[in-house]
Amino acid sequence: MNREHGITSISKSKPKAYQPAGGLAGEPLAQKVNVVTLGCPKNLVDSEFLLGQLKHSNVQLVKNADEADTVIINTCGFIQDAKQESIDAILEAVGKKNRGEIKKIVVMGCLSERFKNELAAEIPEVDSFFGTNQLRGVLNSLGVNYKTDLLGERFLTTPSHYAYLKISEGCDNPCSFCAIPLMRGQHRSKPMEELVHETRLLAEKGVKELIVIAQDTTYYGLDLYGKRQLAALLGELNDIDGIEWIRLMYAYPAKFPADVIEAFQKYTKLCRYIDIPIQHYSDTVLKSMRRGMSRNATRELLLHLKNEIPNLALRTTLIVGYPGETENDFKELCDFIEETRFHRLGVFLYSQEEGTAAFDLGDPIPAEMKQERQTTIMEIQKEISEQHNESLIGKTMKVLIDTTENDFFVGRTEWDAPEIDQEVLVHSGHPLNVGAFHSVTITDATEYDLVATA
Numbered sequence: 001m002n003r004e005h006g007i008t009s010i011s012k013s014k015p016k017a018y019q020p021a022g023g024l025a026g027e028p029l030a031q032k033v034n035v036v037t038l039g040c041p042k043n044l045v046d047s048e049f050l051l052g053q054l055k056h057s058n059v060q061l062v063k064n065a066d067e068a069d070t071v072i073i074n075t076c077g078f079i080q081d082a083k084q085e086s087i088d089a090i091l092e093a094v095g096k097k098n099r100g101e102i103k104k105i106v107v108m109g110c111l112s113e114r115f116k117n118e119l120a121a122e123i124p125e126v127d128s129f130f131g132t133n134q135l136r137g138v139l140n141s142l143g144v145n146y147k148t149d150l151l152g153e154r155f156l157t158t159p160s161h162y163a164y165l166k167i168s169e170g171c172d173n174p175c176s177f178c179a180i181p182l183m184r185g186q187h188r189s190k191p192m193e194e195l196v197h198e199t200r201l202l203a204e205k206g207v208k209e210l211i212v213i214a215q216d217t218t219y220y221g222l223d224l225y226g227k228r229q230l231a232a233l234l235g236e237l238n239d240i241d242g243i244e245w246i247r248l249m250y251a252y253p254a255k256f257p258a259d260v261i262e263a264f265q266k267y268t269k270l271c272r273y274i275d276i277p278i279q280h281y282s283d284t285v286l287k288s289m290r291r292g293m294s295r296n297a298t299r300e301l302l303l304h305l306k307n308e309i310p311n312l313a314l315r316t317t318l319i320v321g322y323p324g325e326t327e328n329d330f331k332e333l334c335d336f337i338e339e340t341r342f343h344r345l346g347v348f349l350y351s352q353e354e355g356t357a358a359f360d361l362g363d364p365i366p367a368e369m370k371q372e373r374q375t376t377i378m379e380i381q382k383e384i385s386e387q388h389n390e391s392l393i394g395k396t397m398k399v400l401i402d403t404t405e406n407d408f409f410v411g412r413t414e415w416d417a418p419e420i421d422q423e424v425l426v427h428s429g430h431p432l433n434v435g436a437f438h439s440v441t442i443t444d445a446t447e448y449d450l451v452a453t454a
Contacts, residue, residue: 032060033142034068037157038086039076041213041249043109044157045166047074050135051155057144061155065096070104070142075111077183079351086111094125106130108138110183114355132184133169152198159402161435162209162418163202167195167233171215173252174290175279176357177319177350180215187216189224196236203242208435209400210243211417216252218260231259238267244437245400247417249275253301254292264309271414272309275344276302277317281336282329285322290357295332302340313415315344318377321370322350323361330373337380343388344421345381347374382447385422389445396441399424399452401432409454411438428454 033054037047050072054061065071071093075086086109096102105126112119113131120129128141136146156163170185171178199210212234214220221229237246246269251260253276264270280286283295293301306312318333337345349370352363399411402418408425409432416422426432426440432454440452 031142032062032067032069033072034062034065034070035072035074036065036089037074038089039074039078039082039110041164041211042166042215043074043076045154045164045213046109046132046135048154048157050074050138051157052150052153053135053139053147054142054144055155056147056150056153057139059142059144065093065102068102070106071096071102072106072108072138075107075109077109077111077114077179079348079353081351083111090119090123090126094123097125106138106141108132108134113183114179152194152201154198154202156202156205156207158418159435160206161400161402162211163205163207164211164213165195165199165202165237166190166213167217167220167230168214172219173216173254173292174357176288176290177322177353179353179356182355184215187219187223189219189221189229191224192221192229192233192236195233196240199237199240199243203240206242206435208243208437209245209247210237211247211249212237213249216250217248218251218255218257228255228257230257231263234260234263234267234270238269244269245271245414247271247273247414249417251276253278253298256301261305261308264312272311273313273315273415273417274305274309275315275317275417276305278302279317279319280322280325280329281333282325285325285329288324288358288361289319289322295336299336299340313343314340315346315417315421316342317346317348319348319350320373320377321365321367323352323358323364325350325365325373330376334377334380337377338384341384341388342381343385343415344417345377346420347377349374386445386447389422389447389450392442392450393445394442396439397424397452398437399426399440400437401426401434403434409434411440413450422448422450424450424452426452426454430454 035047035051037044062068073089076082090107093105097105106128107126108130110132112129116129130137139146168187168189170187171181172187218230220233251274278298279289279291281295286293352359397413399413401409401411403410409428411424411426432438438454440454442450442452444451
């Protein structure tokens with residue numbers, strides 16, 4: 001399986017369309033709606049809440065735009081490539097509308113939040129534009145009323161055995177390169193009781209793996225409870241029957257809560273896996289990025305996590321080509337990667353974004369140099385990943401089977417998140433249930449995948 005893991009943001013921006021079609025039994029079908037989701041899992045959760053509301057209304061949900069009367073596009077506006085992909089999706093829908101293949105286009109999400117007026121002027125064929133957190137407006141544009149009794153109800157577009165749990169919205173961190181606060185606003189935690197209720201509903205649907213996400217998961221609770229409450233939330237989720245794995249993503253490194261480390265020691269359902277985006281290692285770059293962490297503090301935190309949580313897999317994301325990043329800055333970053341030996345790693349190319357603090361610094365580093373630096377880091381990581389994987393040959397591991405592919409059953413270990421991390425290709429003489437856990441023995445390894453027998 002030849003895949004490039006976590007190298008660019010585009011891999012996270014594949015359109016996700018709602019799958020099954022059909023309205024409620026006995027109700028007439030007033031309109032057919034196709035929802036396309038671009039961007040990150042946080043956008044995906046927003047679409048799932050929208051689909052949950054539509055499912056309980058007089059609406060037929062269909063697989064693709066060719067079957068639809070109305071197309072809803074949930075856009076991404078994170079970096080230039082993602083913005084372009086969203087615009088391309090809108091223009092594709094406009095083409096269908098102009099040919100009479102669909103009747104209505106609704107655009108929502110991050111790109112629409114940032115550039116609503118510009119988009120409306122440039123693409124008048126779109127019937128309605130909505131930003132983030134405007135679910136009621138989107139529903140009203142379809143003639144559907146928001147149902148308050150559907151608290152926590154979502155229609156899953158992921159495989160039924162795993163789901164994302166978005167615990168908060170927005171971000172208060174001042175990172176100079178990031179436009180997310182412009183699109184998502186300030187940090188707003190979701191009440192713990194609502195998250196527990198939502199998770200119980202997911203468990204009833206058969207979800208076994210819960211992937212905890214937010215713009216910054218470690219900030220959770222500070223606005224509602226006066227202190228960070230991620231550890232307490234993880235404890236509540238750990239107690240819910242049916243959930244077997246809890247995976248922590250988007251854990252901002254600055255002011256990392258000490259009690260979250262204790263949670264990993266106490267709660268058995270927590271995957272030994274933390275996604276912690278450090279972005280860089282040079283003090284000069286980190287200061288300009290406004291990350292709130294020095295290189296020494298970053299190093300000490302990661303060492304502390306590895307020492308306190310046995311068998312922990314660390315995942316991180318980095319940015320190369322930030323304005324002013326020198327060859328020496330880049331070398332510091334490469335040396336740190338070789339020293340730390342992250343299990344999983346992705347690299348973004350710096351994208352100059354309007355309205356961010358770094359915008360006035362320009363974009364002086366040529367695209368070719370950014371690409372070279374990205375390639376260099378991924379070559380380093382490729383070797384590290386291969387060594388990690390080869391050390392697992394002969395070991396028996398627990399995997400969650402996601403799908404089948406050719407002659408393999410395809411699963412993941414607790415060290416691997418769906419979509420962005422590696423997979424285990426399992427040979428078995430008897431069928432393995434998708435969505436079930438199985439013990440397998442690792443027989444071979446490549447840079448980014450494992451081979452095993454059940």
